[in-house]
Amino acid sequence: MKRTATIVGQGYVGLPLAQAAVEAGWQVYGLDVTASLVEALNSGTSHVDDLSDADVATMIEQGYRATTDAAVVAESDVVVICVPTPLSDSGGPDLKAVRQSSTSVGAHLKPSTVVILESTTYPGTTEDVLIPILESQSGLTAGQDFDVAFSPERINPGDPVYGVKNTPKLVGGISDHSTQAAVGFYSDFVDEVVPVSGPKEAEMAKLLENTFRHVNIALVNEMSKFAHDMGIDIWEVIRGASTKPFGFMAFTPGPGVGGHCIPIDPNYLAHHVQKELGYPFRFVELAQEINNSMPEYVVHRSADILNEQERSVKGSRILVLGVTYKPDIADQRESPAVAVAERLLARGAQLSYHDPYVKSWHLADRTLRSVTDLDTALAEADLVVLLQAHRAYDLASIEARSAVLFDTRGKSEGIRL
Ligand SMILES: NC(=O)c1ccc[n+]([C@@H]2O[C@H](COP(=O)([O-])OP(=O)(O)OC[C@H]3O[C@@H](n4cnc5c(N)ncnc54)[C@H](O)[C@@H]3O)[C@@H](O)[C@H]2O)c1
Structure with missing residues (x-):
């Protein structure tokens, strides 16, 4: 049976x-x-x-x-x-x-x-x-x-x-x-x-895995900011460090963390440590602060890039590509793309987006629909910001058809985070 x-x-x-x-x-x-x-x-x-x-x-x-x-x-x-x-x-x-x-x-x-x-x-x-x-x-x-x-x-x-x-x-x-x-x-x-x-060890093992990822993403996010200010290409730094066959694991910077796990699970542990033991889990708090600062950083860099073109965010046509929290899926939970979009809109950008997995996108005060004609949208945008590098995107071709491409995932030859 x-x-x-x-x-x-x-x-x-x-x-x-x-x-x-x-x-x-x-x-x-x-x-x-x-x-x-x-x-x-x-x-x-x-x-x-x-x-x-x-x-x-x-x-x-x-x-x-x-x-x-x-x-x-x-x-x-x-x-x-x-x-x-x-x-x-x-x-x-x-x-x-x-x-x-x-x-x-x-x-x-x-x-x-x-x-x-x-x-x-x-x-x-x-x-x-x-x-x-x-x-x-x-x-x-x-x-x-x-x-x-x-x-x-x-x-x-x-x-x-x-x-x-x-x-x-x-x-x-x-x-x-x-x-x-x-x-x-x-x-x-x-x-x-x-x-x-026992159950507690299994419960905490999961939180160690997710906190490890959260903290290491925050580490490269913070490094990416000062690497940019120092004129150092963080993507080359990571590529170089990744050749070490032991004691190093590559994490990449990006516009922030999303999904059901990384932005949420470490808080379960931090909250519990504080409640039960009365002291903070400082790595989680710091990682959270740094990762949460990334959408604003993307907007700040977008403004700098437009400034170079003698444009302001206000009034510029900004096309955002990829709004899910990870590539090649439709899951938008906790995606940092929302925070980027809302900040760009608050600064007066004319925002549009494209995502092959997301037909309509809900922001705090409006719902946008994905552009259907990507070629035209690329040709019309003053700035294209790649937030998620879905495999379906031919980035070389996208870059060639964009006035300026700002690539927050380090996957193209455009201006990278
Ligand atoms: N999605 C991931 O990638 C992932 C990875 C690892 C761990 N987790 C963890 O797994 C758990 C589930 O996550 P998920 O992504 O599958 O969530 P989900 O939101 O996709 O699915 C949860 C389902 O549970 C149902 N549900 C809610 N309350 C219920 C109840 N009282 N009785 C029966 N069904 C109920 C909901 O209707 C929903 O269909 C979470 O703790 C999450 O942190 C998720």
């Missing part, structure tokens, strides 16, 4: 996980609170960049079904929670979705089920938030009646090389039995599953 898994939250993380499990022979329920999404998935429509409609149709043939009914938890051997963990209005962790989903999972939990939390969060969430809710809702005892583990999600949307199968998966259970139970589940479709000693 097929074993059954319920994946709670069918977004960027939950849907690819559901695909991997159903492909490996599991009966999979995709549990989500968004009824329209559940309906779309059951009719074979994907909303995630990494999966096509045909992929979802195949999943359905293999035994996948999306649902809003948490009663499926009672039929499940494994339940994996992949719900969003955004920041609250005050900048702290917002665990509303984790609490809500734990409550509905707990209400239907049966003995012997393995419950795994994947949402990125501060160390202690599995033991201090998830388990008490599951126990009070079910009347069962964690570690005795059911297993619990934390396994951080490492999905990298749009990555053509690393997916669910070949990205090693960390697992930290509340007991050896829980760890082994979760390792057993993932081993069905992940090449390498790595146990760590």
Whole structure:
């Protein structure tokens, strides 16, 4: 008989996980609170960049079904929670979705089920938030009646090389039995599953990974500013340093950080350290300050470039290329392109944008539509600012057709950040 898994939250993380499990022979329920999404998935429509409609149709043939009914938890051997963990209005962790989903999972939990939390969060969430809710809702005892583990999600949307199968998966259970139970589940479709000693270690490993990236991006962003002032090409500096085969990893400057992870997750840790221990996590605060300064820096450099052409930002036709937070996907979450655009508009620019993945773009007080005729838009712009270097862009040709190209990604021969 097929074993059954319920994946709670069918977004960027939950849907690819559901695909991997159903492909490996599991009966999979995709549990989500968004009824329209559940309906779309059951009719074979994907909303995630990494999966096509045909992929979802195949999943359905293999035994996948999306649902809003948490009663499926009672039929499940494994339940994996992949719900969003955004920041609250005050900048702290917002665990509303984790609490809500734990409550509905707990209400239907049966003995012997393995419950795994994947949402990125501060160390202690599995033991201090998830388990008490599951126990009070079910009347069962964690570690005795059911297993619990934390396994951080490492999905990298749009990555053509690393997916669910070949990205090693960390697992930290509340007991050896829980760890082994979760390792057993993932081993069905992940090449390498790595146990760590407990949930807190697994929770914090994810935050170390993201903070490492945040801090190193901030380091090159800060260096790029003074390299420019010193007349040094930061891209050549990075290319040179990258030839060292040990002890160096290349990060590149850009217009700021975006996405669901880098601008958000390190704050979970910083907030928790401050709350629990009363002192700041200074690297995160500094990285945040520097990375958040980049949109303004891009605007400042754009103004300087226009000045060289004897123009001001006010009244200039500025075309922005690429508004997503990473290349080759449609995900706009926390994209720094919004901060750049709003600052340019505030200074009176006549702004337009092009992005092959984003047909309409919502800013604070208006919605823009992507230019459809890129050739004409390039020819008409006083300044073209490349914010995201999608592979679809032929940058040599774009540069040749632009009055001036300001390339914030260092991918062309134009004026670079
Ligand atoms: N997207 C990424 O690249 C990425 C990478 C690593 C880790 N993560 C982490 O994974 C977690 C999920 O992120 P995501 O990008 O998949 O989010 P998402 O917004 O794409 O999807 C989350 C889904 O959960 C559903 N949901 C919300 N509350 C729910 C509830 N109470 N019960 C059931 N479903 C509920 C939403 O309707 C949505 O469909 C977050 O903690 C995130 O930080 C994301």
